[in-house]
Amino acid sequence: MLRILMRNPKRFKESVERVKRIGFNPQKTNFLEATYVMASTATETWKHKMEVYKRCGWSEEEVLAAFRRFPKCMSRSENKILPVTDLLVQKMGFDPSALMKRPQIFSFILKKRIIPRCSVYQALLSKGLVNKKLGMAQMLEVPEKVFPSEVCQLPQRGRC
Template sequence: MIRIFSVKPDKFRGIVEEVKKLGFDPSKRSFLTAVQAFLQLSKSTWERKIDLLKQWGWSNEEVVSAFEKYPKTMMFSEQKISAIMSLFVDTMGWKSSYIAKRPVLLAYNLERRIIPRCLVLQALLSKGLIQKFSLNLLVESTEKKFLQRFVIPYKDPYLLKLYEQKLGLPE
C-alpha cells in the first residue's frame, strides 16, 4: 500500500484532480482505488500496461473505460494480464473486447479459478452438452453456483473429477 502521507501535497492534489476529471465520484471507493493506482504506478509502468492492453487489441477508449469500471485493472502485473488474456483470447477464442467490457475478469486467480472452470467448459462444449454460456457466470460465480450450473446438472463424474484435479483437491 502506498503511504499517502509520503506524497508531496502538490502531486497528490494533481492526481486527485486527474481522477476527478476521469469522472470518478470522490464519495465512492473506486475513487480511492483510482488514486491509489495513479500513486502506485510510475508513468513508464502505466504506459507499458496501456501498450500491453493495446497489444491484446484494446483501443484507447477501451483502456480508459476498463479503468473507469474497475480501477484495479491497471494495478495487476503485466504477467498476470498477459497470462489471463492469453487463456481467454488465444486458448478459449474469446474476443479481447469482451474482457475490456468486463475488466473484473482479470482479477480472478488463473490457476485456482479460471483454468479449472475453462477446462470444465471445454469438456461440456466438446461433448455437446452446452452451446451457450455466460463468461460472467463461468468465472464470477461462487463455487456453489458454478458447480450447480456447470457440473451437477450433467451427472458426469468426469467433469467433477476434472475440476477437482485442477483445483488440487483430493479425489
C-alpha cells in the same frame, strides 16, 4: 490509502485530479480505489501497462473504460495480463472487447481459477450441456463457494 497521502500529498492530489479527468465520480466508492491505484502507480509504469493492453489489441479508451469499471486492472502486471489474454482470446475465442468489459477477470488466478474453469466450460460445451449463450465470462465470475453447485445445476435450470 492513508500511507500514500502521507508519503507524498502532491502526488496524491495529482492522482485525484487525473482520476476525475478520467471520469470517476468523487461521490462513488470506486473513486477511492481508482485514486489509490493511480497514486501507487508510477507514471512510467502506468504508460507501460497502457502499452501492454494496447499490444493485446485494445484502444486507450477501451483501457480507460476498463479502469473505470475495475480500477485494479491497472495494478496487474504484464506477466498477468498477457497470459490471461492469450488463453481467453487466442485459445478460447473470447471476444477481446467483452474481456475489457469484465476487467475483474484479470484479478483471477490463471492456474487456480481461469484454466480449470475454461476446461469445465469446454467439457460442458462438447457434451452439449451448455451453449455459448451462457458465456465463459459468467463461468469465470461465479464465486468459488457456489461454482460447483451452479455448474451442476445448469442443465436443470434451463440456463444452458
